[in-house]
Amino acid sequence: MNTKTITIGSIILGILFVALALEYWLVPAGSLPTFFPGYEAASTHIHFKHGLGSIILALGLFAFAWFKSGKKQSSGPTNPTV
Numbered sequence: 001m002n003t004k005t006i007t008i009g010s011i012i013l014g015i016l017f018v019a020l021a022l023e024y025w026l027v028p029a030g031s032l033p034t035f036f037p038g039y040e041a042a043s044t045h046i047h048f049k050h051g052l053g054s055i056i057l058a059l060g061l062f063a064f065a066w067f068k069s070g071k072k073q074s075s076g077p078t079n080p081t082v
Helices: 003-026 048-068
Strands: none
Touching (some): 003 048
């Protein structure tokens, strides 16, 4: 795969995990979609730890994209001493 494709994919996944974290923090467990982990019918509980895990994953993906998009080092020395 291309480095640019991997970088863009990790940014998109990071944004999705941020949205998931906000969903866990702002919506009670009874109102979550039924396929989400932590769904509990008629519950008013907020899943803080699920949201925290999602935001940690998002930050990791953003850091990965940042390091992948950096400048490439040359193979030779930049300042040789004679």
